Amino acid sequence: MNAGKPVKTVLEQGDISRALTRIAHEIIEKNRGSENLLLLGIPTRGAYLAARLAKIIGSIDKREIPNGVLDITLHRDDLRSRPPRALTPTVIPTGGVEGKIVVLVDDVLFSGRTIRAALDALGEVGRPAQVQLAVLVDRGHRQLPIRADYVGKNLPTSADEIVRVSISEIDEIDQIVIAGANES
Amino acid sequence: MSTYLIKDVELVSGEKVEIGIADGVIMELSNKASQSYENILDGSGCIALPGLVDLHTHLREPGREDAETVLTGTRAAARGGYTAVFAMANTDPVADTAGVVEQVVRLGKEAGWCQVFAVGAVTKDLAGESMAELGAMAHSAAQVRVFSDDGKCVSDSQMMRRALEYVRQFDGVVAQHAQDPKLTVNAQMNEGTVSARLGLRGWPAVAEEAIIARDVLLASHVKSRLHICHVSTAGSVDIIRWAKSRGIDVTAEVTPHHLLLSDDLVESYDPKFKVNPPLRSSEDIAALRMGLADGTIDIVATDHAPHPAEDKECEWAGAANGMIGLETALSVVQKTMVDTGLLTWSQVADRMSITPAKIGRAIGQGIALAVGAPANITIYDPSKNKVVVAQEQISKSKNTPFEGIDLPGQVRHVFFQGNPTMISTEMVAR
Amino acid sequence: MSLEVVTELPRHLLSIGDLNHDQALLILDTAEELAKISDAPIKKLPTLRGRTIVNLFYEDSTRTRISFEAAAKRLSADVINFSAKGSSVSKGESLKDTALTLQAMGADAVVLRHPESGAANRLAGWTNGVVINAGDGTHEHPTQALLDAFTIRRHLGSVGSDLKGKHISIVGDVLHSRVARSNVLLLNLLGAKVTLVAPPTLIPVGVESWPVEVSYAIDEVLPEVDAVMMLRVQSERMQNSFFPSTREYSRLFGLNLDRMNLLQKGALILHPGPMNRGLEISAECADGVQSVILEQVANGVSVRMAVLYLLLGGNIGVGS
Numbered sequence: 010m011n012a013g014k015p016v017k018t019v020l021e022q023g024d025i026s027r028a029l030t031r032i033a034h035e036i037i038e039k040n041r042g043s044e045n046l047l048l049l050g051i052p053t054r055g056a057y058l059a060a061r062l063a064k065i066i067g068s069i070d071k072r073e074i075p076n077g078v079l080d081i082t083l084h085r086d087d088l089r090s091r092p093p094r095a096l097t098p099t100v101i102p103t104g105g106v107e108g109k110i111v112v113l114v115d116d117v118l119f120s121g122r123t124i125r126a127a128l129d130a131l132g133e134v135g136r137p138a139q140v141q142l143a144v145l146v147d148r149g150h151r152q153l154p155i156r157a158d159y160v161g162k163n164l165p166t167s168a169d170e171i172v173r174v175s176i177s178e179i180d181e182i183d184q185i186v187i188a189g190a191n192e193s
Numbered sequence: 194m195s196t197y198l199i200k201d202v203e204l205v206s207g208e209k210v211e212i213g214i215a216d217g218v219i220m221e222l223s224n225k226a227s228q229s230y231e232n233i234l235d236g237s238g239c240i241a242l243p244g245l246v247d248l249h250t251h252l253r254e255p256g257r258e259d260a261e262t263v264l265t266g267t268r269a270a271a272r273g274g275y276t277a278v279f280a281m282a283n284t285d286p287v288a289d290t291a292g293v294v295e296q297v298v299r300l301g302k303e304a305g306w307c308q309v310f311a312v313g314a315v316t317k318d319l320a321g322e323s324m325a326e327l328g329a330m331a332h333s334a335a336q337v338r339v340f341s342d343d344g345k346c347v348s349d350s351q352m353m354r355r356a357l358e359y360v361r362q363f364d365g366v367v368a369q370h371a372q373d374p375k376l377t378v379n380a381q382m383n384e385g386t387v388s389a390r391l392g393l394r395g396w397p398a399v400a401e402e403a404i405i406a407r408d409v410l411l412a413s414h415v416k417s418r419l420h421i422c423h424v425s426t427a428g429s430v431d432i433i434r435w436a437k438s439r440g441i442d443v444t445a446e447v448t449p450h451h452l453l454l455s456d457d458l459v460e461s462y463d464p465k466f467k468v469n470p471p472l473r474s475s476e477d478i479a480a481l482r483m484g485l486a487d488g489t490i491d492i493v494a495t496d497h498a499p500h501p502a503e504d505k506e507c508e509w510a511g512a513a514n515g516m517i518g519l520e521t522a523l524s525v526v527q528k529t530m531v532d533t534g535l536l537t538w539s540q541v542a543d544r545m546s547i548t549p550a551k552i553g554r555a556i557g558q559g560i561a562l563a564v565g566a567p568a569n570i571t572i573y574d575p576s577k578n579k580v581v582v583a584q585e586q587i588s589k590s591k592n593t594p595f596e597g598i599d600l601p602g603q604v605r606h607v608f609f610q611g612n613p614t615m616i617s618t619e620m621v622a623r
Numbered sequence: 624m625s626l627e628v629v630t631e632l633p634r635h636l637l638s639i640g641d642l643n644h645d646q647a648l649l650i651l652d653t654a655e656e657l658a659k660i661s662d663a664p665i666k667k668l669p670t671l672r673g674r675t676i677v678n679l680f681y682e683d684s685t686r687t688r689i690s691f692e693a694a695a696k697r698l699s700a701d702v703i704n705f706s707a708k709g710s711s712v713s714k715g716e717s718l719k720d721t722a723l724t725l726q727a728m729g730a731d732a733v734v735l736r737h738p739e740s741g742a743a744n745r746l747a748g749w750t751n752g753v754v755i756n757a758g759d760g761t762h763e764h765p766t767q768a769l770l771d772a773f774t775i776r777r778h779l780g781s782v783g784s785d786l787k788g789k790h791i792s793i794v795g796d797v798l799h800s801r802v803a804r805s806n807v808l809l810l811n812l813l814g815a816k817v818t819l820v821a822p823p824t825l826i827p828v829g830v831e832s833w834p835v836e837v838s839y840a841i842d843e844v845l846p847e848v849d850a851v852m853m854l855r856v857q858s859e860r861m862q863n864s865f866f867p868s869t870r871e872y873s874r875l876f877g878l879n880l881d882r883m884n885l886l887q888k889g890a891l892i893l894h895p896g897p898m899n900r901g902l903e904i905s906a907e908c909a910d911g912v913q914s915v916i917l918e919q920v921a922n923g924v925s926v927r928m929a930v931l932y933l934l935l936g937g938n939i940g941v942g943s
């Protein structure tokens with residue numbers, strides 16, 4: 010499968026939980042509480058991470074934190090590089106995004122193009138008061154002037170390495186691995 | 194005139210012989226030739242058939258020389274093993290006068306690839322309204338014996354009756370294109386499950402069968418000779434079988450494409466499969482094969498109908514009806530009738546040479562190979578196989594429906610009145 | 624890391640028969656997502672920016688053309704409208720020449736409306752671009768069937784599900800209807816039961832091979848169905864003796880107030896339009912609470928957006 014190149018596990022079960030908990034505290038701290046927060050995850054894994062974060066923040070602050078899903082497919086700039094992708098339903102909780110502090114949640118921050126598309130997609134939905142970004146992993150190699158407000162782990166990689174995030178909701182396990190470049 | 198000896202060839206009886214040809218006739222037919230000949234041809238693995246005769250060819254000249262000419266059409270005929278063709282009357286102008294039929298025959302003679310007999314129109318301009326000068330055509334140099342409005346049906350019952358009666362005086366035959374026009378207005382393909390799905394206007398079998406039923410009864414009533422062109426349905430076979438059992442003087446033809454191709458091919462909407470009568474169901478195909486095997490259907494005729502590319506490169510409904518077939522006919526008959534065990538080679542000679550010549554009164558054609566007979570001979574190798582390529586057809590038009598189909602057999606040598614038109618699968622320059 | 628589409632559509636949309644169950648559902652579900660966006664205040668998505676879509680219409684159909692145009696524009700595609708009505712089809716050449724011209728102009732997709740069955744299939748053979756059949760003769764009209772199914776599902780089903788167990792009747796000139804052919808295929812694909820209702824002259828020979836039941840008695844069928852789709856009946860059919868008079872047709876097969884009362888509560892009334900009010904459908908039925916005819920029109924844009932996105936939104940369909 011991975012000719013000669015080792016697969017390196019960089020975050021394990023407990024590491025991911027701890028990272029999310031830390032991000033949750035940072036979100037509360039930065040926003041001086043959790044009032045007015047709306048967490049929107051970017052499919053696929055970002056959506057589950059947003060739900061987890063909302064739960065953690067909610068248990069810290071003892072309140073329901075609204076969270077949803079923001080599909081960015083129609084705003085991607087690399088649509089022509091691959092077969093058409095199915096759309097994932099965008100789910101915006103009642104109340105919408107107007108006047109909210111929206112925290113976009115994704116698993117890996119890489120080129121920044123996904124976030125650019127997410128900002129466009131969010132523009133379709135409405136006009137939040139503020140937009141912030143939380144990612145589990147920042148692996149560098151940005152192609153756009155975008156940075157995350159909350160980072161679970163900074164992970165220096167070479168551009169052709171593959172960072173694979175697994176989360177228990179769909180992958181049966183929480184872990185992040187770096188795989189060799191030539192793997193597909 | 195050069196002399197030829199074909200060695201190591203099998204007669205339809207299975208007997209291995211050498212065939213000596215000189216002075217336009219078969220000089221010898223024995224297991225060892227006694228005379229010497231200038232040219233020796235290899236006939237090993239081949240069957241010797243009397244030169245094929247096509248009772249139904251559209252040569253398109255005069256009028257549509259962009260599709261085919263007498264020269265190009267007869268050359269294609271020779272390549273397919275034919276030594277005689279009957280040129281259909283639906284030219285422009287229509288072959289409804291002595292002048293036109295004589296011109297077609299003369300052009301055939303000048304081309305020299307095979308003998309051309311002219312079919313005369315039954316009605317003036319094929320309009321179905323008044324009788325063409327049948328007698329003038331019969332007594333012209335063209336000696337017309339077959340009359341047909343092919344492409345159109347002689348649908349008026351009274352007109353059909355009169356034509357059947359009238360041609361009796363010169364031993365003629367009316368070849369009917371059986372298609373009730375009212376039942377087939379704008380019809381596009383066989384009416385059935387495929388037409389229902391494709392949304393193409395249906396062409397019901399009954400439109401053919403009703404005319405055949407009427408015409409055999411008319412032929413019976415006036416005691417005339419009737420020929421049915423391109424029978425395409427199981428019901429038609431039944432009606433003709435019934436008519437023959439009653440002693441009615443009816444003959445019938447089937448085309449190679451109706452023996453092989455079914456209407457599900459239309460799903461491509463490719464007009465190369467558009468033809469009149471339309472391709473039918475596989476049940477019809479089975480009935481046609483049985484009919485040809487048991488003699489209900491007398492002959493195979495090609496209905497070779499060339500059309501230039503632009504008449505087929507369009508929407509289905511806008512496309513012309515018709516397919517070329519001279520060059521592939523014998524191979525299709527081998528595939529559908531011989532390789533399936535339905536016909537012997539002797540019966541193939543009957544269905545593709547002897548009987549069509551008899552129906553058309555084609556003197557000098559369709560004569561079983563024998564010493565002294567005219568040297569109209571087709572030497573055919575049934576063991577070769579070849580995938581049909583449209584662009585390799587030498588007909589001026591390339592509208593074959595068999596493209597991409599693997600067909601058995603290959604014509605190796607053809608002699609027309611003692612002269613080779615093809616030697617070792619190569620056309621002989623004339 | 625992103626979710627790949629396991630189900631890809633065929634290169635062209637020529638016939639519902641080219642789709643499988645999952646592909647049909649993918650279109651409906653995608654349309655459902657796009658419908659949400661269409662409802663939002665900003666109606667333009669960048670998805671098909673730089674793509675050129677040609678509406679090639681050999682028949683007048685303002686409704687279908689505008690629907691495709693709106694769908695393409697909401698996805699930021701460039702749209703060229705090419706009306707070729709009245710161009711000679713008998714001489715043939717024109718469609719092929721037009722196809723080659725459009726290809727030379729760099730059309731990524733051609734939306735074709737044509738009076739002859741199979742025209743879209745032919746066009747697909749002559750161009751590198753994507754061909755979308757917007758109605759060909761009496762053959763098919765796939766996007767109409769998709770929007771009909773979409774409309775029915777919005778009322779009787781849910782996103783992600785098909786129409787299993789639903790019973791839908793199609794009433795009228797099935798013989799000449801491309802809408803009926805596409806709908807029969809699609810509704811069957813989605814698990815619905817279909818009953819055709821028409822005089823025998825307007826049912827095609829060969830219908831026994833279709834996955835449908837056939838009835839000549841509308842009053843017996845209406846109480847059974849979850850939706851009834853009325854087809855347009857052209858009065859020209861009367862001249863060809865498919866039925867004796869429009870009055871008799873209307874009496875035997877038209878949907879009127881009495882018949883509407885035979886429908887179950889919640890059963891839907893559909894019509895692909897344009898309607899002959901008073902012939903196949905009365906005004907009360909067309910405008911009544913059970914009618915979803917206007918929704919069909921609105922849903923047309925979402926469904927066509929979905930089709931355009933799924934055919935042109937990826938790396939396929941790019942002119943070579």
Ligand SMILES: [Zn+2]
Pocket residue numbers: 343344345370422423469470
């Ligand atoms: Zn004919």
